[in-house]
Amino acid sequence: MENLKNESIEVKLLLDAIYMKYGYDFRNYSKASIKRRIEGFLSQSGIGSISFLQHEILYNQVLFGKLLSQLSVNVTQMFRDPDFYSALIKHVIPELKKKKIIKIWHAGCSTGEEVYSLAIILKEEGLYNKCRIYATDMDEIVLQKAKKAIYPIKYIQEYTLNYNKAGGQKSFNDYYTAKYDFAMLDSGLKENILFSNHNLASDSVFGEMDIIICRNVMIYFDRELQERAFKLFKDSLCARGILCLGSKETIRISEYSDAFEDIVAPQKIYRLTK
Amino acid sequence: MFPDKDAGRENRFEAVVVGVSAGGLKALQVILSELDKKFHPSVIIVQHISPAADNFLPRFLNKKSALPVKQADEKEVIKSGYVYIAPPDYHLLVEEDKTFSLSVDGKINYARPCIDVLFETAAYAYGAALVGLLLTGANRDGSQGLKKIKEAGGLTIVEDPKTAEVPIMPQGAIKTLDVDHILSLRTIAPFLNIQVA
Structure with missing residues (x-):
């Protein structure tokens, strides 16, 4: 059994929940980035913890849509590089x-x-x-x-x-x-x-x-x-x-x-x- | 010369993360040229730099240091005794399994790479085995990350604003948290060689 930190467990469970409920698969995304994006979403939306966010998105599809954008958006520019x-x-x-x-x-x-x-x-x-x-x-x-x-x-x-x-x-x-x-x-x-x-x-x-x-x-x-x-x-x-x-x-x-x-x-x- | 409060804790530290902005080229040169060639922890550096700078900084510093200096690669396993520099125009993150990730998420504190991003992810990955070092610079990047390092049990060091080419960044950190050590530029490498290696 991996000895995961609490936040890592919460992130993993949230990503499992997103996959089971909505079919979007972030389970194999780099963890450090996705954790930062989730934490960014928490502070913007005033939701207190990743576990609470997991509960919220299961019952609130609109909120999930916002989280999805935060998790998947790649910032870019014209003629980058x-x-x-x-x-x-x-x-x-x-x-x-x-x-x-x-x-x-x-x-x-x-x-x-x-x-x-x-x-x-x-x-x-x-x-x-x-x-x-x-x-x-x-x-x-x-x-x-x-x-x-x-x-x-x-x-x-x-x-x-x-x-x-x-x-x-x-x-x-x-x-x-x-x-x-x-x-x-x-x-x-x-x-x-x-x-x-x-x-x-x-x-x-x-x-x-x-x-x-x-x-x-x-x-x-x-x-x-x-x-x-x-x-x-x-x-x-x-x-x-x-x-x-x-x-x-x-x-x-x-x-x-x-x-x-x-x-x-x-x-x-x-x-x-x- | 330095209080030896961590005596007896062999190899407590696995990594040193360094954040530096304006005036960084000289400061990094001073520190890296004096780090002992047997320095054990990995050194991971975010220097605010032009997106077009490419590989200049690692090549330059590699010539000055006894330790191998290279640009951090995506998914690279972080090795002890190496000095890694964040690539221009990417955020550098440390994963829990001690590998690097890169991101092109938006600028934070007007910067990409952002010091806070490296410091916060490294604090999570290394916990008490991390040293955070914040040097000269003209913005407020790094303070929040250094605070996270302290909260995770790591050791925090800030360059003395009096020796910093631009004192704003170290001053910001000193206001934000109770840093463990405030050191003049010339004493940072000797301190690391004795206390951290």
Whole structure:
């Protein structure tokens, strides 16, 4: 029997309860992050303990919805890690130009900032019309936000810098309309993006992809769940398909490591060898 | 030179977590260059740094220290005698099984990596076997985390605001909790070598 601390027992029981009641599986998430997110939710909502929260969410679906968002949301920005996008432009885009249809899966798209960043790159490279982009997340609330493509104007300056560093060819303000405190992205960016619900912890392969992008999602998973996701990605890629991870994530700790070769190692851009 | 209240408790400490902001490059250099090469606990550092800084800090400090210095990797097992630096633009967390996790959750105290995130998760993982050390800096990050370390039975050390390049961060901690030791920059490494190793 593991000798767990009280809070660890409470976290485990809460995650079991969420799974049994609502089917969302956080049981294999990294514990330190999830515990912090739960504690953050406790202090915002004024609920006194994790055990009491467990009781509340069993009987209050609205409260569970709020907790779900807190547990699953990944904070992101447009052109996060500009070097990743420049590497994509330099090393991946040229070989995509040969393809007739390009299927892209952006897994864990959160509120959409990174998938629209990709859409901008694809437009500028003249590839967008050939692309089918599947942008998935487990949380319906972030998907709704992603579909709207409206972001606070206060971030635009940073996004503009990122866009320029990434190698954007135009002026970033070509892609949005400012209104009050918000920037609404050009609706043409949405045309070939299908936003849908998919959970890396429980759902399976849904198509054969040329590229899978899943950045800064797996850092929240434990090793077991990481392996599940890596297998899912391997099984979802076409021959010589491309996998892009976050700059601090790596396929090299996985049992599927040998199935992938480096395209741009520091940017964690890999190619399936078969 | 230092009161030896923990005498006889061999290897009580498994890890030292360090939080530092403005003025950190010099302070870390002073401390790491003087830590003994047999220093046993793991040293885990959050330095507030530009998101674009990449691997500069670990490479620089590795040249200055007798201990191996590296950037903390996701899921890496934390080893004794190593110095780990949080990667820029990620929070660094310690899991109960003494491995690292990273997160891109929003900035806290205007910072990512955030010192409180490291200190609080390390306090939970290491309990009384942890030393928390807060150095020079211009914001209030670290105070809450240091308080958690103290509550979990760990040892808390703050750089003397008089020797800190920017005294706001150590002053914040001194106001927030009853820290165990307030040490000048030059005496921190000798203290760690004698009391903590």
